[in-house]
Each structure stands twice: as C-alpha cells, then as structure tokens.
Amino acid sequence: MRIAVCVKHVPEGPSRIDPSTKRLDRSGEGSLNHFDANAVEEALRIKGESGTEVVVVSLGPQKALDSLRKALAMGADRAVLVFDDAAEGSDLVVTSRVLATALEREEPDLVLFGQQASDADGAVLWAAVAERLGRPVISQAMELSVEGGSARVKRQTEFGYDTLEAPLPAVVAVSDAINEPRYPSLKGIMGAKKKPQEILSLADLGIAEGDAGEAGSRTTVLALGDPPARGDARKIEDDGNAAQAIVDFLAEKRLV
Numbered sequence: 299m300r301i302a303v304c305v306k307h308v309p310e311g312p313s314r315i316d317p318s319t320k321r322l323d324r325s326g327e328g329s330l331n332h333f334d335a336n337a338v339e340e341a342l343r344i345k346g347e348s349g350t351e352v353v354v355v356s357l358g359p360q361k362a363l364d365s366l367r368k369a370l371a372m373g374a375d376r377a378v379l380v381f382d383d384a385a386e387g388s389d390l391v392v393t394s395r396v397l398a399t400a401l402e403r404e405e406p407d408l409v410l411f412g413q414q415a416s417d418a419d420g421a422v423l424w425a426a427v428a429e430r431l432g433r434p435v436i437s438q439a440m441e442l443s444v445e446g447g448s449a450r451v452k453r454q455t456e457f458g459y460d461t462l463e464a465p466l467p468a469v470v471a472v473s474d475a476i477n478e479p480r481y482p483s484l485k486g487i488m489g490a491k492k493k494p495q496e497i498l499s500l501a502d503l504g505i506a507e508g509d510a511g512e513a514g515s516r517t518t519v520l521a522l523g524d525p526p527a528r529g530d531a532r533k534i535e536d537d538g539n540a541a542q543a544i545v546d547f548l549a550e551k552r553l554v
C-alpha cells in the first residue's frame with residue numbers, strides 16, 4: 299500500500315502581508331505546518347502495521363524541502379516537492395490542480411491531509427483535491443483504520459461522532475486530535491538526508507506555466523485593510539474594585 303501525505307511549508311511567527319504583492323510574506327523562516335505533522339504521524343502509524351510506503355508531497359518554495367525533510371526524519375520514506383517560480387501566486391483552485399496532478403503520478407491508495415494550513419487557514423484544499431481525483435473524502439478524522447480495501451473513520455462533529463467508511467483509494471483529512479506527532483530522533487534526522495527527495499517543475503507534471511501561479515489563478519486580492527477600530531471601549535484595571543466598576547458601567551448603560 300502507498301500513502302501520500304500532503305504537507306505545507308508555512309511562515310513562522312506573526313503573519314505579515316507584503317503590500318506590494320498583497321500576499322503573505324513568505325521570505326522569512328518557515329516550518330512544517332503543525333496540523334500536517336498529525337497527518338504524517340497517522341501515516342507512520344498505519345505504516346507500522348503493514349508494508350506501507352509513505353510519500354510526502356508539497357507545492358511550495360525550495361525552502362519547503364526543510365519541511366519535507368522533517369517529515370522524512372519522522373519516518374516517511376520519500377519526498378516530492380513541486381517547485382517552480384511560475385507557481386508563485388497560485389490560488390486555491392490552481393494549488394489543487396498542481397497537487398492533484400502530482401498525486402495522480404504517485405497512484406496512492408490513501409491520501410492524507412492535515413485539517414488546515416496555519417497560514418491561510420482555508421481548511422478546504424483536501425476537498426478540492428479529492429474532487430479532482432474523483433475520490434471519496436472524509437474530513438475531521440479523529441480515528442482512522444485501513445482494513446479490507448476501505449478507510450474507516452471516526453469523525454468529530456459539533457453534535458457527537460460519525461463513523462464513516464470509504465473504499466480505497468480515498469482522501470482523508472485528519473483532525474489535530476487524532477494523535478500526538480513524534481519528534482524526529484537524531485538517527486531519523488541523519489537518515490532523512492539519504493532518503494529520495496524529488497523536485498518537480500510544472501513542465502514535469504505537464505502543466506503549462508500559464509495554467510499555474512498568478513497567470514492561472516482566477517482570484518485576485520483587490521484590497522487589504524485593518525479591522526475597524528473598536529468603538530466606545532473602556533478598560534477597567536483591577537485594583538480590587540473591578541467588579542463594582544463593571545456593575546457601575548452596566549448600570550450607566552442601563553443594562554442592569
């Protein structure tokens with residue numbers, strides 16, 4: 299069996315928008331999206347129970363290799379990075395197109411995603427990729443088992459739990475409650491350097507430059523702005539009389 303895990307390299311620290319591109323500034327340090335560490339961990343848990351190959355796949359800048367290497371250090375078998383200057387500025391639809399094409403090449407039985415990317419927070423890419431692959435998708439998996447050609451998932455909802463089953467090949471987005479990702483060991487970090495790491499261009503995937511990046515994206519960020527300033531806010535410092543001050547404030551507003 300082969301499991302492909304989609305992982306994103308996200309900027310570290312507070313997010314900053316570059317006013318010239320109206321996009322997130324990704325020039326600084328980055329790291330493996332922490333939600334995706336849960337997906338890698340789950341793949342490794344399944345791998346431990348069977349003769350499974352785990353391949354980690356990312357679309358991103360060359361620095362995204364650092365995040366892929368972290369996944370390799372955790373125990374994944376090989377990594378595929380789609381890196382191409384012409385892919386910069388890809389919106390969600392284009393990102394799903396590029397990733398789905400890279401995944402088709404791998405012919406995985408199971409594709410795992412994290413629940414969301416901590417930078418863009420879309421929590422939607424897995425659905426778009428599953429649609430392109432024509433595969434069933436289950437999100438918010440907090441338990442996952444693979445048996446008899448099916449993925450069985452306990453899914454967390456607002457009202458309780460659903461237990462769902464989908465025939466393989468399938469796409470599953472895991473919740474961050476599914477497991478506790480392991481830390482890579484020193485041996486894992488050293489071993490990661492020797493594991494296969496493939497870098498693909500858009501041309502390698504048969505995608506024309508005009509179909510990716512800004513050129514291929516049909517959404518444009520028109521404007522950015524700060525949230526409106528808070529109106530009539532009053533800050534009450536607690537010098538021992540805060541409770542009375544709050545009651546006085548509410549009485550003044552005729553709310554009590």
Ligand SMILES: Cc1cc2nc3c(=O)[nH]c(=O)nc-3n(C[C@H](O)[C@H](O)[C@H](O)COP(=O)(O)OP(=O)(O)OC[C@H]3O[C@@H](n4cnc5c(N)ncnc54)[C@H](O)[C@@H]3O)c2cc1C
Pocket residue numbers: 304305306307321331333334337355356357358385386387388389390391393394397410411412413414415416417418419420421422423424515517518519
């Ligand atoms: C106009 C526009 C321009 C943009 N330009 C850029 C850009 O230059 N660079 C950029 O990085 N983003 C760019 N984005 C954002 C990019 O479209 C989203 O990051 C991408 O569609 C994924 O959405 P998300 O980050 O909300 O992921 P979510 O839907 O929250 O992610 C869910 C899961 O999908 C997987 N995943 C997400 N992204 C990737 C990835 N890249 N590779 C592998 N797996 C992934 C992970 O498993 C993740 O947990 C742009 C968006 C717009 C609208």
